[in-house]
Amino acid sequence: MTNETVTHTILKANGELLEWLDDTVVREIPLTVHYNREEIATLLCSPSQIEELTLGFLFNEGFIQVPEDVYEIRQDPANFMIWVEGRPCVLQKELMSKRYVSACCGKSRASFCFANDALMVKPITSNYRISLQEAYSYAKFLQSYLPLFAKTGGIHSGGIGYQGKVLMTSYDIGRHNVFDKLSGEAFRKRLNLENHVVFFSGRVASEILLKVAKMKAPILIARGAPTDMALAQATALNITVLGFAREQRVNIYTCSERIICNSNEF
Template sequence: MEESKRFPVLKAQGHTVTETTDLVVSEVPLTVYFNDEEIVTMLCSPAQLEELAIGFLLTEGFIKKQEELYSLRYAPEENLIWIEGKARPLQKELMSKRFLSACCGKSRASFYFANDARLVKPQNSSLQITLTEAYTYANHLQEHLPLFQATGGIHSGGIARNGEILLTSYDIGRHNVFDKLFGSAFRAGLDLENHVIFFSGRISSEILLKVAKMKVPILIARSAPTDLALNLARDLKITVIGFARGDRLNIYTFPERILID
């Protein structure tokens, strides 16, 4: 499936208008079934779709361990994925069930959905990285993603450890990037408790919760965090770094994990 397509466009510069074509990213719907029940339809980029489906089910608690995923079948011509796994009859209901309560028993932030409250816990990792590592991860996306450079229309992210880039993903949707990474890590058998996630976009509370569900202690982003995301990060003991570009970054929470080299 094509990742991008050319469309005719009128380009204006000052008062000069020319006819040309522009490269735009592709967008497709993907519907996921779990134990023959339709769970979700996601709009996404047409890459790593099996990983996206697995990652979504992981973040929503349908699957927790390798042995709980029995089979996966993908029909690319219809953009449908069927996954068989351990029965969890209440998960779909919990996905949208409102649940307002203080995060981890404190008053700074609240969970909004029951699944979030059930699936996250504070990260007590002793992982530390250097500033040089943080800069390297943040700049990797800008330097190694030709589709973004060609279209400007996608988010991207990656997982790293000890200075090595292990996995990368991209998508039109910020949330999909993390689900693709989670699904890829699950398939590779990676335990993410001592890994770093780096990301091209903004850190909202929803993004922070996905990182917490992945059990990753350090998140590096090229853009800004929200206040709710930082409150959650304090409660969940996640190091948040924002505005990481070139040789600049801001460390917002748990700076002891970043070594000044």
């Protein structure tokens, strides 16, 4: 298994006291993705769930739609390269140019400025509902999940839940990668997410909302705050967004009818 952390010697200051010590730092790698022998993108990511990340990225960008579209996956872990052979895709030449994708926000990430997003994203029709207590349970899970965050403070985390159970999780230095990894695992397992909940440790910007829309998940629960553009898109796409989620606190921003409370009178 690839090491996910490294040790770095630092000078730690505590008031006027200075001390040299070894600190644990999360690793970041540049993963170059090829599809049908064409270099598609370089993803800056954590060295975990590499195949899930690749499949999720290709799915969310419109290269693949069903598992049968993927013929073969090969990796070169030493040089951070991965090759996917699959069904030829018209988007590959017409709508997708090679991009250098950073772990942070930026114009290189997917948004409606790319034509394939407008083609792929449709309003959610799911009538799935969850209790407020179930929402709190996912928030509590996010608070206790991942010893790697406790050690480094350098990663985002997320998961997919159903009827109060956590079905899968992911983590990465890049928040977009968290969603691609979840998408990739769901893709592999042929899991339809129309009646599932996605939960996430970070804030909800518009590109994150689009990731959830592409997953076709009706409910997103996040520990962080949403942006106005994300909420406008959530309203248009009929996605329930909950933010500032803590163990017994949450803000319900859009499509509140999917949240069952003791009192349904608002």
